[in-house]
Amino acid sequence: MSENNPLPFYLQFTAGAIAGVSEICAMYPLDVVKTRLQLKLGNSHSSILDTFKKIIRNEGFFRLYRGLLAPILIEAPKRATKFAANEQYSVIYRKLFNTNELNQKLSVLTGVSAGITEGALIVPFELIKIRMQDKNNVMILNIAIQVGLYETTMDCATKIYRTEGLMAFYKGLEATLWRHAFWNGGYFGTIHYIRQSIPRRKEEDSRLIDNFIAGTIGGTIGTILNTPFDVVKTRIQGDTSTISRSSWTMSYLLQIAKKEGYGSLRPSIRFRSLYKGFTPKVLRLGPGGGILLVVFELVTRWMKNIA
Incomplete structure (x- = not known):
């Protein structure tokens, strides 16, 4: 993601937060x-529109x-970690493998490393987010009045600590690391491949379109790579039981x-439950990946212009 003159870390932090x-x-x-669809067990299915x-x-x-609120609070360090760590790992690996250019394999490796770093940072915030999104944590008294089992983000954090203990905030750590390693590896590896495959255009607006396409792909x-790990992470973090398993x-x-392969022996059907x-x-x-890359590029470009 570097330009010829990369921004200082604190500006990368800010640009990543805004993106x-x-x-x-x-x-x-x-x-x-x-999250609602992933938490469903058995054969129950709903479309996106129906769930909405x-x-x-x-x-x-x-x-x-x-x-x-929980993901908003973590977005600044999370996205700063994603982009800044990717930058730092690219420097480390280029020195380690004695190369001046970031090739395809190294771009995937830097993405995986940045993903593991990012994943370790956000586990408690992800757990709170999953608990707040779960409809089982919302008690509907009637059509007019709805009271959440967890009323606010802070209430959710407090109740998790009181009922499940401090270490509960790191439930799903391993699955989170897998999830972010695969996503970031696929994301940054794909962006590198697309940027190397298409001519670099001089027009800034055209480059933004290219970045959106690269980020979206x-x-x-x-x-595609990380959804099975995301399903596991959601299930583990959504479990409020204190029973060790x-x-x-x-x-x-x-x-x-x-258990959820719908009783079929066909691998394709069994595999579907992981998605x-x-x-x-x-x-x-x-599209979110495209938005991330475009906003990050716009903000860093603006920062360089006023620096």
Whole structure:
């Protein structure tokens, strides 16, 4: 992501924060729908539109933004980590492998490394977000009055600490690391490949369009790669039980495929259970990846112009 004169870390931090908050505010309702679909067990299915309608009808429009505060609070360090760590790892790996150019393999490696760093940072915030999005944590008293089991973000954090302990905030850590490693590896690797494959245009507006296309394709590839790990992460973090149980990611993946494969012996059908919530997720993170890259590029360009 570097230009000839990369910005100082604190400016990369700011640019990443602005890009992240812009993306999440625009696409967050799809994230709520994705979580609801992933938390469903067994054969129950709903379309994206049907899930939207049910949430708005039964819980109100603003339920689509429930749990937004936690990801907003983490967006600044999260996106700064994504872009700044990717920059730093690219420098480290170029020195390690004694090369001046970031090739395709190294772009994937830097993305994976940045993803692991990012994932380790955001686990508690992701857990709170999942709990706030889960409809089982909303008690509907009647059509007019709705009271959340977790009333606010701080109330959610407090109750998790009191009932499940401090370490509960790191439930799903391993699955989160897998999720972000695969997404960032796919995202940055795809962006590098597309940028190397198309001629670099001089017109700034044309370059922004190219960046949006590259970011959207990168976000889509990353989502295809990481959705099974996201399903596991959502299930583990959505579990409010204090009973100790196996939560290793790979064994959990096999359990989901076995129990929710709709009774079919066909691998394609069993595999489908690992992609619950994929459509709203890819609708968010495909274009969302494009929004991220474009806003980041716009903000960093503006910062360089006024520097």
